Amino acid sequence: MNPVNYLYLAALLFAIGASGVLVRRNAIVVFMCVELMLNACNLALVTFSRMHGNLDGQIVAFFTMVVAAAEVVVGLAIIVSLFRSRHSASVDDASLMKL
Template sequence: MNPVNYLYLAALLFTIGATGVLIRRNAIVLFMCVELMLNACNLALVAFSRMHGNLDGQIIAFFVMVVAAAEVVVGLAIIVSLFRSRHSASVDDASLMKL
């Protein structure tokens, strides 16, 4: 199959993720959408790697997986501490600093 099709899929997944971040309200769902965006990047990297016939893209995909795992650790810690003090993970409720 033509690897370009995987790029279309990657762009589609990235757009779904970005739209989700913009329209959803729950911090956990927002975070999942960000992870979807990162995975779309991985797909694009691997597809480009196949097209160019070198391994750089696949190596980057491994690094991105590790980064995403580290981000999950930090992100969930922050979101859970917010949820425990407010009993809500909605990003609309987090508005103490609004003017």
């Protein structure tokens, strides 16, 4: 098996996550799909690191993890405060600025 299969898997997971973001309405599940996409990117980065024989890809994956952690904290705080004010976690309900 060639490690390029890991890249195919990463692409598949990324596509699944992307369609999940487009299809789902629950803000938490949308957020989970974003996490899935980030994880797929990380898998691709780690595989590239192995293919090219240097550790830079792993460093970038590490920074992605840190940024993802920060993003999750802020995003979930936004979802919680949105739920407090609107009593719903659906992304369709936050449409105050719609004409």
